Amino acid sequence: MVRNYWSLLSPLIFSDHPKRPGDEDPQPPFNMLRNVLDMNAHFGGFNAALLKSGKSVWVMNVVPTNAPNNLPLIFDRGFIGVQHDWCEAFPTYPRTYDMVHADGLLSLEKRQKHRCSTLDIFLEVDRILRPEGWIMIRDTAPLIEAARSVAAQLRWDARILDLDIASDEKLLVCQKPFLRKQ
Template sequence: MNVILVDTPNTLSIIYEYGLFDMYQNWCKSFCTYPRSYNFFHADYLFSRLKKMCNFQVVVAEIDQILRPKNMLIVRDTAEVINELESMVKYMNRKICMTYTKENEGFLGVRKST
């Protein structure tokens, strides 16, 4: 499923062509997924956008709740946000699989423990 932030450009026509599910979501509000959970979550500059709108620590907790055990969160964002996320997920006792920062862009891979 593809979740698009409410205030981003409309890319749903591309998603429909591939036959994928999609929806708009304001991540500052709760994201109801019951009874589903997910294996993989990819965030492309999501947290830097959310930092302007709301407290993204709550969003990190929500994403952690959505992910199944032993599955992945992949984040691509600014180096500042990556460093902040890295300290958060270490505090949550999650395994960091990869961190890479070049200039002002970074990648973070997090594996959820059981």
């Protein structure tokens, strides 16, 4: 999964750079992603995949309070993490993270009868994500389509990618711009 994510980011990051015919897409700079926030860490699998693929990043694993408490399992794997209610502000400095990952978080919030809106969650992500940082959200197609319109409201550059033809899941890849377009 991480290898696929990284290969998706490479052409997006360098899409505005001219390439000679036959050149492969360059790899992202080694230190482009330093701090990653996994908003719905499950068992810490994204953290483990980053380590296995040799990515030198620091990951904060977050277990939503309305999900099963897998935090002890994350700790047992040697990772760090916290429990958090995403309808509240996340206790961190602004612009802390280079990448935010969320797998199934929108579905989880929908099952809770939308205690807070997707816009509320995205505004918090916008606060903690550095300019030119990346957001990768994996969820069902209808929720991803709705999330894309919220990303457009925030003036994030957003693309929806199909993951698998047999799956109803899609991936929303967004980048927070350095400066907001007027």
